[in-house]
Amino acid sequence: MMDVRLKLLRQNMLNTAPAICIERAEIVTRCYQEMEALPAILKRAHSLRAILREMTIYIDDGELIVGNQASTRRAAPLYPEYSVQFVLDEMDKFELRESDRFIITEEKKKRLRKILPWWSGKTLRDRALTIQSEKVLEDLNIGVLGWQSNISSGEGHFIPDYDMVMKLGLRGLLDRVIGYMDGLDLTQPTDLEKLIFYRASKVVLEGCLDYIARFSELATIKAKETADPVRFKELNAIAENCTALLKHEPQSFYQAI
Known part of the structure; x- marks a missing residue:
């Protein structure tokens, strides 16, 4: 029999109408505009860090594993760096399609029509x-x-090195990247190329750690607000797990997830 918690989470998801989230599109557009002179790998890294630092985050009732890719449950973020024309062409049809319908407000359409043309040719x-x-x-x-x-x-087929992250943790991986940067000989052309990659890696890892820290803070706030003693313990566990991951590698299966 399905656990009561899973039933609740599933029902909440099914009861939520799919929608378009424009937060990511606005953040990425701003970053690319501000950093046009940077190599592509650094633009992507800084954009991801900005997304992880600025996007709306939330913890749904009953959730034990936190993290979200859009500002609301069952919302779809947009990736203008890949393609924008189909969004501009189909924006008014998203809610009318027979399948894959998405709600999008007129205000969001207005904001998208303001930023998406900048991506033409890019x-x-x-x-x-x-x-x-x-x-x-x-x-x-x-x-x-x-x-x-x-x-x-952003379709692709790759297998991230989860084993390395499990052994080092994000903080340990960041320390390793900084160590690699410190050991470079910038009089060597190949090391200059490595420096760009390491800078991008550092930026991304900083963004990941900031994202985790935000959930630690949010879980702590929600724990103080709840009157349910069981949920209080769960939210505190989320906060403690996130705080631990800011300092070292995962110490439990829960932290690893």
Whole structure:
């Protein structure tokens, strides 16, 4: 039989209408505009750190494992760095589609129409199409080739080195990156290339730690607000686990998750 907690979380999810979240799109656009001169890897890193520091976070009733990718439950963030034209073309149709319907307010449409045109000619899709031959583009248009999703989203197949993160923790990984940076010989061209990668890694790890710290603080606040003694203990456990992860590698399965 399904646990009562899981039933509640599942029902809350099913009772929530899918919606479009524009927080990520606005943050990424601002970062890319402010950092146009930076290499792509650094722009991506700074954007991710800004998202993790600024996006809305929440802890739903009954949740034991925290983290969210959009400002509300069952909301879809947008990735303008990959492709924007389909959003501009279909914005007024999101709520009318037979499948994959998404609610989006007129205010959000207005804000998106203000920022998305800036990405014209700068997206992954734009760059990918620019380097194709006329024959490939012709095959794409008539449907012989079907790789549109690969150039308009963050789709990929990779396996992160979870083992290293479990052994070192995010803090330990950050310390390792800083150590690598300190050991570089910047008179060597190859080390200059490494420096850019390490700078990006440092920025991303700082963002991850800030994200965890925000959930620790939020769980502590919610624990003080609840009158349920069981939930009080659960929220305190979330805060303690997050605080621990700011200092060292996971010490339990719960922390690892």
